[in-house]
Amino acid sequence: MEPEVPSRRPGRMKKILVVAAVCLLAAVGGVFAAVAPDIARSTIESEASSSVRTTPGIAAPVVAPVTFDAAPANGAKQVNPAAPVSLKVSNGTIERVTLTSTGGETVEGAIDSQGTGWTAAGPLKFNTDYSYTYVVKDGAGRETSTTQSFSTVSSSHEADAAIYPLDGMKVGVGQPLQVIFSEPVVNREAVEKAITITSSAGQTGAFHWHSDTMVRYRPENFWAANSTIAMDMKLFGVDLGNGQIANFNKKVNISIGDKKVAVADSAAHTFTLSVNDQVIKTLPVSMGDQRFPSARGYGVLMEKKRYDHFRASSIGLKPDDPAYYGDVDVEYTIRLTLSGAYIHQALESAYPFIGNANVSHGCIGFAPDGAAWVFDNMGTGDVVQIVNTEGDYAAHDDGFGDWNIPWSEYDN
Template sequence: MSQTDDPEHTGGSHPAQEPTTDVPAAANTGIGEDEQNTVTDSSPGQPTDANPPSGQESRPGTPPAGDAPKDAPAGTAAETAATQDNTDSSGIKPQSADATTAIPGGSEAATVVIPNAEAATAAIPTGSPAAPGTPSNVPAGSPNTPGTPSGAPESASAPAADAPTTFVPATPVAPPTKIAAATTGTSVPGPGRTTWLLVGAAILIVVIAVGAVFLGRSGSGGSGSAHESTTPAVPAAAIAVPDTANPINPSVPITVTASGGHLTAVTATTPDGKPLAGTLSPDGKTWTNTDSLAFSSAYTIVADAVNSAGAHTKQNFTVNTMSADNVSTAYANVVPAPDVVSDTGIGVGQPMVFQFTKPVANKAEVQKHLHVTVTPAQPGAWYWVDDKDVHYRAATYWQPGTKIHIEADVVGLDLGNGVLGAENNSADYTVHDSWVAKADGSTDELTIFQNGKQVNQMPMSLGSPGFPSHEGPHVISAKQPSIVMDSCSYGTCAGSPGYYRETVLLDERISNDGEFVHSAPWSVGQQGSSNVSHGCVNLSPANAQWFYDHFGIGDVVEITNSGGPSLPVWDTYGDWEVPWQTWQAGNANS
């Protein structure tokens, strides 16, 4: 998994500016500029007095043996004694390898140990003011000495002209801070006390500078563990497919979900390797199949998701559906069969039909899973004509050129009484030109209209008074060039009066109880003058041929003034006999 890019680290490693403390080169020394320039090249161990008293061994910066000079500050002997405690066996204090500041007035340099000075440089000149805390019996007039009597001579604070002045840069050392005075074993003259004051001041400045460095580092969020901030890793996106442990009902869609991120791709395949279509939600959190599932099938799902850091998670799943071996199923067939009308289209009177192979008890629930798309849009509704057939029609005949798509998403759906939908089904239709034939029993004429315009008229004969034709709109449900008609199909069998069985040509069915429009050469003499059929619309062979060539499935034959009852809704197709208000209200719950 990829790591997120760290934001700019506030505790970065930018170094704090190292402070440099400059100490005045010869503050309050009383030495003139020329004098300062003449003593800077003096080396320790070299005589500073060109003419030492005879018979006396002189050491640089050390007064002759005997009493201290009158201008030497009281207390130098105590200071010398204090430093002697820190000398080695040779009487010389060991030099520190760290920060060394040369202090004039003795043959040995004082050692100053400064913690973590970080290359801060202090220039310590000789003759600097006396350090704070000088004893009160120091001769009056010593510069910068607290408690000095106002009447003391000024010469007490003046450094010896021959005292060497050495500038040595301090180097970084570890704690503790320790100051060792010159280990001469003799008293330090007055100018040495001034030097001690400068040493103390230099140490204080360096310590303050070092502290500022540490404070600067702390304030800038240094890289120390106490100040480190780490960004937690972004968790990987999680992908889940419910119900993978047990076979699912195919009516339940496969749903892939992502948490801690969003889905970037989902691929689903059927058992035979074909793609299973699906759709991704706008937020990328959910994918659901749109193609229908089937019983006894295994579907492979490959999903990819990404988290907010851009890290991808990929997982494979297998989803199984339940077997149909031990359940009762029913199919939802469409009427008419789409392949039958694929070339010709359907007439304006054709209702949309799902015909189940077993009775449906849960009509209201099933109807929720039936879908229709009509282009251009026209109001329509479902209506159950019986327990197996549900029809959809508009308020009036379809507009010519209308495209209709119907779906029954019922696979695995509980149809009632332990019956499940066997599979989903769908169909597409296109409405051709409007062809409507109006058969008037009072005139025995059949008038033909195409898209509302009359294009033909021919004589005809309807059912006799004993076998009157049903009144109302009839829809052609099938057509055949010839069929064998047997009166036994409606109860008049062989041996009974009126029985017949013969081959009839150019037949188009307009109801399911035996009504057709067909060629009837035997009744040409009555056509246009009387009704002599068993309920069919008789035409001459020539007129029957014309009619057969122009009318097809879904076209309408409206029969009026026949003296017969209205065509029942169940008698393929009596749909248009039901008033629109009644049809639209539906009957799924009745």
């Protein structure tokens, strides 16, 4: 007789299976065993859809990738050195940034308080290659390093300028302010906006372009006597046009002296100087003859020399010309025009004509004592007005003929 096998109760079997299932779940991962009662309420991405896995077989929360916007762009060429160099990130933070030239010079910068932006603190250099490396951290704490490169405007597109008067000079009331650019200027308005000019007397003025490279500035009337003028030129990085970029910022401060305005009368053969509107001296002179009449209008005195050398060939005269005077040494010269009009001591052969007739080649000639007095009492920026001459106006840019341009035309 076979032994009797105890019967299995269905209810007990189900209980055993449930316990086994719970144990199995605990065996699969201890992490879940502690929260088994809340499994139904957990929201965990499936392993297949997760981009991050911290433990094999277990899915971690999805971390959005870091995005960034770096300027200049990688590989950029002809970058304006004044253009901002910056980095902006989303879904992460900036850990560190290094901006260096190929020569090893580092450009400093700062990360903002949120850690999501960086900006270079200073301008770049022209004709330079730069390496731009930045390290960013994502939401999972992982760091990523990226290196880009770019190069700035080449020397062929770098524009300089010469400014006159020079910083610290003292000049007369008639001296216009002048900037001559090394390259043609197309964007004139941008240049004018980048230059601020202030007068201690409160005078305002206007820019006038004599060419595509030369601009001058003057007030409607002469500068106020004994005032000061400040020029603040923030031209670094200004686009002049045609890809030419200005390469400088500069401040210039000049002093204006007494108001000295002389009237040279070709008909009366006199030269009368007024200082601060008071006549102080009248001297006899000889001016340009009928063939070479002195230019009419206002002239502004330029450089002066105690001794100078004149050549007839410089004004187109040849040895067979009756007016040819060869090469001569001259004293007490003050230039009026670039083309060769001067105040100076007349040649000895002209002494008998001083105060009586005009025999010069357009210059204003004095006797020795008169030439010495004018040389000692007048200088750069002082004004000479030539009247009663048959000569035409000199070209406005043949020296500083700006005061011969009506204000309505100058301020245009």
